[in-house]
């Protein structure tokens with residue numbers, strides 16, 4: 497087994513020295529003003545050991561990484577009937593694309609593109625006020641991470657709301673096909689707030705543990721989801737977690753991963769580790785440029801892969 501403590505330190509040092517860091521998201525001021533020099537890394541291994549380096553305790557906007565936790569929550573509510581309203585195929589299109597929705601009758605390709613995440617948010621809203629639905633998701637994430645300090649960044653939520661015209665279009669379009677059950681503005685409110693959850697790498701890696709432990713909170717702990725559901729969420733992360741760069745991520749890293757436009761990535765080595773990286777500069781697909789590179793190096797050194805013997 498590689499020396500993980502040393503590995504995280506080496507990678508943090510190596511990444512810190514790279515000048516070409518990608519471009520931070522500019523669509524809202526709270527993201528546009530982030531220093532691209534940040535880098536955080538945290539690896540929680542299967543034995544519970546936590547290895548962290550760099551800005552591992554600095555909260556950042558998890559954005560689309562929240563789609564993993566929201567999906568887990570929605571599956572807990574309605575199980576496999578979710579798949580009548582959202583597909584399970586890679587889209588091959590950017591995260592906020594609308595093109596497939598017309599041809600495919602308002603059924604989004606998968607739960608990790610924005611359209612699919614809006615359907616998931618609509619499910620999580622059922623039977624609740626938006627405030628209660630988002631509170632439920634926040635409590636779930638706090639439980640998974642074992643950390644009650646995790647919070648929503650209201651500034652980010654407000655900025656999402658003020659600028660999210662494409663998401664408004666996606667929600668209205670799906671509403672026209674009958675694939676949203678609530679008024680679009682309520683579903684959008686839940687979605688914008690889930691994107692605005694702020695977490696550190698340490699909190700994110702802790703929250704991802706159930707996906708390395710086959711659905712258990714920790715080995716021997718409470719069950720969050722069944723082993724089959726954990727496997728399936730991992731499968732969706734691998735095939736759809738990086739939008740139209742999901743194939744490239746699988747090729748380079750070989751692990752299920754979910755990115756966010758805040759520069760965070762949660763990656764899972766099933767049975768081995770839950771890994772969170774944060775580097776705010778993005779590549780042309782809206783995924784963390786150096787975060788992906790860091791994960792590629794981690795996979796190379798440790799041999800963690802879902803494609804190995």
Ligand SMILES: NC(=O)CC[C@H](N)C(=O)O
Nearest residue numbers: 559560591691756757758
């Ligand atoms: N890829 C992302 O992280 C996208 C999230 C962003 N808030 C959006 O909805 O456009």
